[in-house]
Structure formats: structure tokens, C-alpha cells
Amino acid sequence: MTDLKKTLSGLHLWGIAVGLVISGEYFGWSYGWAQAGTLGFLVATILVALMYTSFIFSFTELTTAIPHAGGPFAYCRRAFGPFGGFVAGFATLVEFVFAPPAIALAIGAYLNVQFPGLNQQWAATGAYLVFMALNIAGVGIAATFELFVTILAIAELLVFMGVVSPGFAWSNFTANGWAEDTVGGIFAALPFAIWFFLAIEGAAMAAEEAKDPARTIPRAYIAGILTLVALAFGTMIFAGAVGDWRVLSNINDPLPQAMKMVVGDSSGWLHMLVWIGLFGLVASFHGIIMGYSRQIFALARDGFLPEFLATLSPSRKTPHWAILAGGVVGIAAIWSDTLVTLGGQPLTANIVTMSVLGALAMYILSMAALFTLRRREPELVRPFRAPLYPVFPALAMGLAAVALAAIVYYNAVVSALFAGLFIVALPLAARGTTKATRMAAASASASSTAVNPATPLQP
Secondary structure, X not given: OOOOOOOEOHHHHHHHHHHHHHHHHOOOOOHHHHHHHHHHHHHHHHHHHHHHHHHHHHHXXXXXXXXXXXXXXXXXXXXXXXXXXXXXXXXHHHHHHHHHHHHHHHHHHHHHHHOOOXXXXXXXXXXXXXXXXXXXXXXXXXXXXXXXXXXXXXXXXXHHHHHHHHHOOHHHHHOOOOOOOHHHHHHHHHHHHHOOOOOHHXXXXXXXXXXXXXXXXXXXXHHHHHHHHHHHHHHHHHHHOOOXXXXXXXXXXXXXXXXXXXXXXXXXXXXXXXXXXXXXXXXHHHHHHHHHHHHXXXXXXXXXXXXXHHXXXXXXXXXXXXXXXXXXXXXXXXXXXXXXXXXXXXXXXXXXXXXXXXXHHHHHHHXXXXXXXXXXXXXXXXXOOOOOOOHHHHHHHHHHHHHHHHHHHHOHHHHHHHHHHHHHHHHHHHHHHHHHHHHHHHHHHHHHHHHOOOOOOOO
């Protein structure tokens, strides 16, 4: 059984789209200050916000025209054939499998603020076990929980801005605001600006489970990107304007530490931020588990991964083996955190960069698929068409290409690891391509038999 149930409303999809990303407001982005300074990182964030806005308005055309659990894998397979689909699927899988361990470690860091004796790796592992179980329980339950924690996370970000506003001073934000190498710092900071928006496209992987996707997906995506742009700039500016931002630039819990500067260590506001702030991390962690499981499921269903990964739970109709497979990789990454340092940065920062590399490659391929399908299949039903075509998809593709080149240049080791993973995965591409060729031949044979009465039917 490989048919997913259609249970998700437009509000669910908005919750998934925002929830997938909202942990990016709570941690990860502040590493960009270390690279570019506050003002340089502000420039990087403006460029990235422009890229994501134009990308989402363009990507929505693909999602509504081809609602498929594989998302970009399905679009690129249709545009470029099985191998093109595999490349997009690989990039998406890297993005969605490598993001959760970074978020899980941040959950551990936030809990450690409240319980200093708590082992962060055990807390991160526990988070995996709990939320894999919730995803296996059912997509309706998972999506409703995602919506609930996303709304709480948004409310908490607004509370954070309000609580720290008495300490707000623009002079704090601008002090030492430019890196010594201004342009280089901006380019080096791009992956951390991308962390503000990374994975919003994952809602596409719930398209097979959406009610009336032609209508609900555009509304969810457009409302989602506008929500995230407002929260990203508000969070960054308020956090950087309350004191010396440099003490926040290399930690996993910048918001609680920023609040400490205003209200002190023992304030009830601080404890509330830690507890409710966890909902932001949980929303993304939970949502991305949903995203990676659907990508693994779709790749397995089409023969690029072992077939058992496309098996659905008989009672819950969820891809339980796909959920567990991604969790094994994530937990292994968590327990490597204290053992691995690359380029002078902690593993969390490198995991963020690896995830961003996958995302940018997928964005470029998706926009290429949009152009190709517009030309090759003008008759394809498109319930939503990209506005300002071809400007928006070209802008998204161009900015993504610039960001990808910059990240490869400034992160040579991580980029080499990304390329190495792709080479290791190439036999899977051959496996899936062979299956696709075999299925196409069988389909053509069946079609020929149906239209030629002289062809004997096989018993």
C-alpha cells in the first residue's frame, strides 16, 4: 500500500510551511554575525529574503501542477528524466536529513539553560525518539500538533521582541557592524541567513496529503513566506540591539542570552522564553521529520532507495520505515557533535552548511524544471502560475546560484563532503533509472496491446 491519505487543510499546510522553518528564528542565524557583523548580515538577509520570496511564488506553480510527496524530485523527474529527478531528490534529502540533528542539538542547548546538568546529546536523542513516534502515529495528528506548536512559537517571538524592547538601542546593533572584509563576510554569512527560511519548500512534500491542493497550497505558501520574512527581521534586529551582539554570535541559544541582557538571569520572562521557545525548535524538528520521511518514501517508491522504505504502516498509513531511517542518520550525527570540528566551526554550524548546500542545489534545479516544463508542456494544468514570469524564477535561480558559489568557496571541506556523498549515492541513481526504464517499457507494451486487437493477451 503506497497511497497517502488526504487529510490536510490549508491551515495545516500553513502551519507546516512556517513550522518547518521557525526554528531558524531561534538559533543558527547568529553564526552569521560572526562572519559579517550585524550590518553585513542584514545585507545578506535582505538578499536571501528576496531569493526566497521570488522562489516561493515560482515554486508554488510546480507544487500545484504536480502535487507529489517527492516534491522537487517529482518536478525534476518530469522535466529531466529519472537521473534529473534523482539529483533533485538527493539534494532535497541532504537538506532534510541534515537539518534535524542541528535542531535537536539546539533543543538540548535550550533545555540546558533550564537544567544545567542535563546532557544535551541525550536530550537531542530523546527528541528524535518522541517526534518520530508522533509522526508514525498519523499525519492528521502530526499536522495538528505542528500547527499548535507553530502558533505558540510565533507568539513567543512576539513576546521576546516586546520584553527586550526597553533595552533596544540602534547604536548597539550598528556597533562593529561590518566585518573587516565586508563583501567576503556577507558572502560567508549567506548560509546562516538562509537558515531563517530553510525548508519552507518542505510543505510541497505534504501535497499528496492535502485537501484541494490547487487552492490550499498557494494560500499556505504565500502567507507562510510573508510571516517568516517579518519574523526574521524582527528577531534579528531586536536581539542585536539589546547589548554587545558579539557574545551571541557563536552560540545555539541567542534569544535567551539576549533576554538575559535586559531582564537578568532570574526573570520569569527568561524561563518562559526557554520553555515556550522550545516550541519553535520542536515545530521545525517535527515538521522536517515529516518532510524527510516523505522524500525517502517517494524515492523508495520510485526505486531509488530500497523498496521497504516505501512501506506504509497498515493501521496509521504513515511511512514508518522512512521516518526511522532518517532518525538513524540524525542520531549518529548528534553523537558525533563533540568529535567533529571542520574549518574551525562546531559540527552544528557545518551541519547547517551541509543542509543549505542541498537546499540551494534543489532550488536551482526546481527553477530549471519550471522553465523546462513551461516550454515543453504548455498544456499542463497550472492552477497557480508564477507571477512576473520569467523574472521571478530567474531571480530566484540567479540568487541561489550566487549563494551556492559563495558557500562552496567559503566552505571547501563541507562542499567536498557533499560531493562525496553524491558520488557514493550514484549506484542508487542507476538502480532507480533502470526501474523507471523497465516500467516505461511495460507501460508502452500494455498500451500497444490495448490498441492492437491482433496482439494476443498474456494469461
